[in-house]
Amino acid sequence: EPEVTQTPSHQVTQMGQEVILRCVPISNHLYFYWYRQILGQKVEFLVSFYNNEISEKSEIFDDQFSVERPDGSNFTLKIRSTKLEDSAMYFCARRDRGLTEAFFGQGTRLTVV
């Protein structure tokens, strides 16, 4: 199946620092998502992105978070001032046009110290 590539695979950052997580889906996909999974917990929806705009976001996705598709292909999640509780696996996902199944990347493990 077509891949979703996420970079970096692991990032360690100090509390209060900004981080940018990147996702490279295949460019003709319309729907993009960010999810996170805190260790031992369930996969949580953060935000969906459709037609280059945020279409829906969860309560977790507060002002510290933002998403962009700066160059038409890469899809980024920015956390402006990281907190310890932001430590988690972050997954990017995409959906093809007209289909309902989503394809997830392998994730970025974010560790805030």
Added chain:
Amino acid sequence: LAKTTQPISMDSYEGQEVNITCSHNNIATNDYITWYQQFPSQGPRFIIQGYKTKVTNEVASLFIPADRKSSTLSLPRVSLSDTAVYYCLCGGATNKLIFGTGTLLAVQP
């Protein structure tokens, strides 16, 4: 979005058939039922999807009764590598995916 309920965990042995049932009493008319598999430290992986009756692919079968208020994922002859968390989700083409706690399947030799 329909809330789904699954067993928290199941145990099986290699070579057995495993059936994981999910209930979704409030499923909407345009919702599909989709199952994902997740290994530790990896992203969820699509397994199978259906709307009604039975769907089969190379890895699993999905049984959906006429009222669509439940579904059963069937894994034939599981192996150790099938040990994972399995999620049942309901939604349409544009909905966000909402994951529950899933079912942790532990396959033993």
